[in-house]
Amino acid sequence: MIRFISFEGGDGSGKTTQLKLLESHLASQGEAYRSTREPGGTSLGRMLRKVLLEVGKKEISSPTELFLYLADRAQHVREIIGPALERGMLVLCDRFSDSTLAYQGYGRGIDLDLLRRLNQLASRGINPDLTFLLDCPVEVGLARIREQLKSIGPTDKSAKNEGRTGQDRFEQEEMEFHERVRRGFLELAHLEPGRFCVLDASRPVRQVHDQIKELVDRRLRER
Ligand code: TYD
Numbered sequence: 001m002i003r004f005i006s007f008e009g010g011d012g013s014g015k016t017t018q019l020k021l022l023e024s025h026l027a028s029q030g031e032a033y034r035s036t037r038e039p040g041g042t043s044l045g046r047m048l049r050k051v052l053l054e055v056g057k058k059e060i061s062s063p064t065e066l067f068l069y070l071a072d073r074a075q076h077v078r079e080i081i082g083p084a085l086e087r088g089m090l091v092l093c094d095r096f097s098d099s100t101l102a103y104q105g106y107g108r109g110i111d112l113d114l115l116r117r118l119n120q121l122a123s124r125g126i127n128p129d130l131t132f133l134l135d136c137p138v139e140v141g142l143a144r145i146r147e148q149l150k151s152i153g154p155t156d157k158s159a160k161n162e163g164r165t166g167q168d169r170f171e172q173e174e175m176e177f178h179e180r181v182r183r184g185f186l187e188l189a190h191l192e193p194g195r196f197c198v199l200d201a202s203r204p205v206r207q208v209h210d211q212i213k214e215l216v217d218r219r220l221r222e223r
Pocket of ligand 1: 010011012016038039069094095096097099100101103104
């Protein structure tokens with residue numbers, strides 16, 4: 001039986017688009033669900049999200065960043081996810097504990113066992129029953145983000161990238177970081193094949209959606 005579905009993947013992998021398409025599908029089936037996201041699923045979380053994404057990585061140390069993501073999760077599980085699951089609702093979440101393992105663990109090099117213990121504390125031991133990993137080459141994800149930024153015009157995100165000295169080197173470091181994150185997610189999926197469904201996210205959006213829809217429908221019928 002599935003009650004908790006998470007969507008994971010690198011930046012620009014299209015997981016948010018896929019989550020929204022699944023929402024529409026579930027709504028058309030009359031399925032009750034609660035859709036949420038990390039970071040930023042609660043009002044405290046939205047403040048933390050602003051700090052995490054707007055203050056910028058340069059000013060925030062890795063442990064500080066970790067504790068902010070964990071604080072967001074702890075509040076999110078207590079306020080939103082836990083109560084929704086207790087009411088018997090199907091919960092869809094854009095990123096969850098696996099993002100901490102991939103980004104702070106594989107990406108930033110924080111010990112994975114320590115992260116697993118901290119994740120357990122933050123999530124009260126709640127784990128997704130099914131996790132879609134939207135996997136695509138790092139360049140594909142980054143190209144999509146650049147396209148999005150172009151179409152919405154200058155934003156905080158693009159402004160942050162302006163005027164940086166040694167930008168080429170910075171971009172190279174970023175690429176390596178995202179490569180580690182990608183490999184991390186794939187390794188997590190390999191460790192738990194029963195929970196993860198790895199999808200090739202470089203395919204057209206509709207094709208990926210059809211695969212997600214088919215699996216969710218099948219797993220829901222098992223209830
Ligand atoms: P998200 O809102 O999913 O952004 P996007 O849709 O652009 O991928 O996530 C914001 C960032 O937060 C993303 O770069 C991944 C990062 N993150 C972590 O580093 N650790 C975590 O535990 C979580 C939940 C997110």
